[in-house]
Amino acid sequence: MSSEYVIEVEGLKKHFPLRDGLFGQQTGELRAVDGVSFKIRPGTIFGLVGESGSGKTTVGRTLLGLYEKTAGSVRYRGRELSALSPREMRALRPKIQLVFQDPYSSLNPRIRIGDAIGEAMLEHGLCSKAELYDRTIAVMRICGLAPQHYNRFPHEFSGGQRQRIGIARALILNPDFIIADEPISALDVSIQAQIINLFSDLRDDLGVTFLFISHDLGVVEHLCDDVAVMYLGQLVETASRDALFARPLHPYTQALLAAVPTLDPLREPAVAMQGEIPDPSNPPPGCRFSSRCPQASERCRREVPVLREVAAGHHVACHAV
Known part of the structure; x- marks a missing residue:
């Protein structure tokens, strides 16, 4: 097959x-x-x-x-x-x-x-x-x-x-x-x-x-x-390498990129992460990143975001995108 x-x-x-x-x-x-x-x-x-x-x-x-x-x-x-x-x-x-x-x-x-x-x-x-x-x-x-x-x-x-x-x-x-x-x-x-x-x-x-x-x-x-x-057990963003590094959309991806040294002046500044990763045996309700996300709203803490396509081949699970 x-x-x-x-x-x-x-x-x-x-x-x-x-x-x-x-x-x-x-x-x-x-x-x-x-x-x-x-x-x-x-x-x-x-x-x-x-x-x-x-x-x-x-x-x-x-x-x-x-x-x-x-x-x-x-x-x-x-x-x-x-x-x-x-x-x-x-x-x-x-x-x-x-x-x-x-x-x-x-x-x-x-x-x-x-x-x-x-x-x-x-x-x-x-x-x-x-x-x-x-x-x-x-x-x-x-x-x-x-x-x-x-x-x-x-x-x-x-x-x-x-x-x-x-x-x-x-x-x-x-x-x-x-x-x-x-x-x-x-x-x-x-x-x-x-x-x-x-x-x-x-x-x-x-x-x-x-x-x-x-x-x-x-x-x-x-x-x-x-x-x-x-x-925390779920995908929050998927994309081609070029798309993800040129324009990261999920706050977690942005926070990870903040720790990567770069000389690229065109890369958007990223926001650093807050707090520690939650206990995987007891994840927070809603979006699992909500407890560390600077953009989290009440909806994020209540509803689980779906991984959806926001551009050709670029998927993200975030209510704010």
């Missing part, structure tokens, strides 16, 4: 039960993701941004099936993932991969990195043992790793090199879609630029589509094609 989008997410919810007491009685629920919808075009990098605790990582893990969704729809190339059989999901698994924030934690310290990169090829029956070495070396080269690195162990590599190993492990399966969850946040700034350029090259040269999860709007502006801004 063909589709003009690689990923289509509609009304996605992931709620975690909150339990207390000796017998673990449920006392409430944490609405980590609460009605999120977006679409990702082929060959693009889609940025999902927000503060820590906004639900970004939960979105990524739910898309992968690491968390079972509470409600909503996730379609890959037009196919509803929850409707697939275990056999169909296994056949699809190589096409959807994850790059971790900390690749070292996912590497066996006793396995040489060449074997760690190539093992998934054999597991999925995608090549013979005779072909494996050459294929692994080819992917290592793409990711900036030299052939002499093949027989080294994880502890012999720097943080940036380990992230390249993590990317190579995802790329070895020839994926169509990669979820990159805060992949550069633990790296030095100089190394971050190299990994950003690698993601850009994989998009431009190989046509790989990415969901890039980050809290750093500066990185997202440099790398991504489209952007969604998430706050």
Whole structure:
């Protein structure tokens, strides 16, 4: 089944039960993701941004099936993932991969990195043992790793090199879609630029589509094609990269941009955020940003705003827009 989008997410919810007491009685629920919808075009990098605790990582893990969704729809190339059989999901698994924030934690310290990169090829029956070495070396080269690195162990590599190993492990399966969850946040700034350029090259040269999860709007502006801004489990604004950074409409997006250094004299000044992010297990009524928003009205505190299109491809959930 063909589709003009690689990923289509509609009304996605992931709620975690909150339990207390000796017998673990449920006392409430944490609405980590609460009605999120977006679409990702082929060959693009889609940025999902927000503060820590906004639900970004939960979105990524739910898309992968690491968390079972509470409600909503996730379609890959037009196919509803929850409707697939275990056999169909296994056949699809190589096409959807994850790059971790900390690749070292996912590497066996006793396995040489060449074997760690190539093992998934054999597991999925995608090549013979005779072909494996050459294929692994080819992917290592793409990711900036030299052939002499093949027989080294994880502890012999720097943080940036380990992230390249993590990317190579995802790329070895020839994926169509990669979820990159805060992949550069633990790296030095100089190394971050190299990994950003690698993601850009994989998009431009190989046509790989990415969901890039980050809290750093500066990185997202440099790398991504489209952007969604998430706050307390919900999307508050989605737009193309150029539209969002040239004219942010939601007060939360404006506040995030206030923290990003810029030399652009044309960018509108943004208003700084007030207070702390509310308890996600007990969000405020109405707009969830209302308790921190300088533009909040009584309507904002009472009614939940709908994410609506206010310009071509630009959606915002705000009563004041």
